[in-house]
Amino acid sequence: MTEQLKQLRNEIDAVDDELLRLISTRARLAQQVGRQKSGTAYRPERESQIFSRLQQSNPGPLRDEHIVHLFTEIISVCRALEEPLTVAYLGPQGTFSEEAVTKRFGSAVTSLPCSSIDDIFRKVESGAASYGVVPVENSTEGAVGRTMDLLLQTPLKICGELELPVHQCLMAQQTDLTAIRKIYSHPQSFAQCQVWINENLQSLTAVDRIDAASNADAARQAAADSSAAAIAGKKAAEVFGLKVCAANIEDNPNNTTRFLVIGSRDVARSGRDKTSLAMATHNRPGAVHELLAPFARYQVSMTRLESRPSRASLWEYVFFTDIAGHQEDENVARALQALRDNTTFLKIFGSYPAA
């Protein structure tokens, strides 16, 4: 070892000692904060403010996303000292939903795999989980209808959102594509990889596509059959001991799924928030125009507008809307009051920090 290398490593040791001391101090402060406040330890608005501040003062060379990743884990262990959290997600282990839980809450939570989106809502409503993470839309496939329908029925609130880039892989027990006779995957993942499958697999011999309940379930089935492959995220290959035959096979490289965090408490203002709601009005000419007018009047930006059948009567729709700002912001509060006066139905799902 050169003298210079030895010297640099000594400096790293000294920095690590300092980091250890500082992280321990931070953890003790979080414990004190936990004793001061009432209710749940998880404060999404505060975490969002911490990330914004750190990104603004990031001196490099680490990228902002690395800083957020490191501090997500630091906050995760500090939060766990205050209160252990259980987070429900669409299982089994190895799904993109599980990745979404770790991305938002860090690793120091108990993640609870559920067999359906309905089950996630049930677990949070019953208190078996403190929070739930549910997919709400995909950039290629559009809205996740079940999540939207359940939001209408539940007393739960939206406490946060996050976006997860969805990179699909073809995985199998071996990497020889000519040995593959069937592929398991979730129908949505098949849809996201159509071009790649047609170009790379259909030209071989006949390959059956078999729908699975989830990508991770597809990987589980491929792990039990040497003539099968699965399309799933890289995490599923790790969980089920499969080899990745081809990575990033999604037709759209920007393929992203947006997830919501659901819980039972309202979230305070972070200063960079969004509010989600659903509304309905009479089925007559100009009604939708009138419905949206308060947003224009009070200068509230809409970031999403999606209609779904109301399920109450034929050809009646509920409009799901995301707007910029928190319910407690003056312009948002005024727009919401105008909506209360003009709609036949209005449900506010919650305000939360924008991703």
Ligand SMILES: O=C(O)C(=O)C[C@]1(C(=O)O)C=C[C@@H](O)C=C1
């Ligand atoms: O500020 C708080 O309320 C804390 O509990 C501290 C802390 C943190 O580690 O910074 C931990 C959990 C909360 O979600 C937000 C922040």
